[in-house]
Structure formats: structure tokens, C-alpha cells
Amino acid sequence: DAGVIQSPRHEVTEMGQEVTLRCKPISGHDYLFWYRQTMMRGLELLIYFNNNVPIDDSGMPEDRFSAKMPNASFSTLKIQPSEPRDSAVYFCASSLGGGDSDTQYFGPGTRLTVL
């Protein structure tokens, strides 16, 4: 399997623009997670899905952030409008199940810079 795929790898945009990050989980995995990584706050869980349904979005920082999973092989994280403080690396991860020992596999991340 190719692993978790994210696109784009790098995104530079201007404040106020809409940004869409994309993720393709590992085939057969039922759980999908979106994380944000910054120097100040480390790795934070934003939202996760089970069988395409959002389960917990309590980590989504503001209404400017939204995430969807229209099918088992695709998810998007959208920021509208973007702000400089949204600059971070965004990771997508997937896991086969939700059991205590189920491993989450991470994608390479999207480095977002908002000017």
C-alpha cells in the first residue's frame, strides 16, 4: 500500500484566501484523523472520522475550519478565510480500527504558510 497520501505538500497563500488540504487514507482503514503541528503547541488533534462520519471535532479551532469525508478514500480540511496564525504543518493519519493498540499511520503532512 502507498500509505497515507496528502496533497499538496506545501501551500503558500495570502491572508483571507480559502485553503483546502486533501488526504487519502490507507485502503481499508476505518478511522481518519487530522492533526496540526506547530512549534508552540506541538501536535494537536483537530477532528477524527469513523466510517466517514465525524466523531469528535472539539479540536477544530474556529468556525473557519471545516472537514469532510465524502467517501472512505478521501477527506478534506478547509480553512476559509485563512489567517497567518493558521501557518503550521497539517497531518492526516488513518488506522484500521479504534482499539487501544490500533496504530495510527501518518501522511507526510502539508506545510501551510499564510502570508
Added chain:
Amino acid sequence: GNSVTQMEGPVTLSEEAFLTINCTYTATGYPSLFWYVQYPGEGLQLLLKATKADDKGSNKGFEATYRKETTSFHLEKGSVQVSDSAVYFCALKGSGAGSYQLTFGKGTKLSVIP
């Protein structure tokens, strides 16, 4: 809530030195514990894990033992290589229904010099 505390870095070691990165946690019940590694410009990769007390996870010469009595999961390697230079994250996953998310430590950057 759950939390993970790692020793602050950066850590700089000479090749073949012994490595210890401390990790302690706070959680209810019986969490699973993980070490992830992030190489420059890449995503996180699972390095090792342990799912119950006294379990030892091991991979690529790295080891960590789940110590419930001290709520610790310290990462060790007997002889580091330059290729081990990376950021290491300790993480836990809570037990019980609904505990699907990982809680990460801040990460410890390791630099190994020849």
C-alpha cells in the same frame, strides 16, 4: 485528562553513545503507549508501542518498557547512529470506549554527531 510529558531537547550525542529520552504520562485506566519518530521533512512513523504494564516495545535497536508504577515509558538505545537524528514523540491512547485519539508529548529533538 490525559497528558504526556517528555524531556525537553534538543539532545546532542556522539555516535555510539547511549540514549535515554524520558517520558511520563497521566491517564486513567490502562492506556497504550507509543513512541513515534519524525525525520526531517517527513510525517510521523511508529517506532514502537506497548499495550499493557511491563510490556517492552522494541524496534531498530530502540526499546521502551511500560512502567505503570512510575507511569513512565522511557525510550532507550544502546548505541545511536547519525541516521537516528530526528524528533521523537511519546504518545498515549486512552483505554475504554471512545478513546481513539492519541495524546502526544512535545517531542524531543535528537542530533547525533559523527
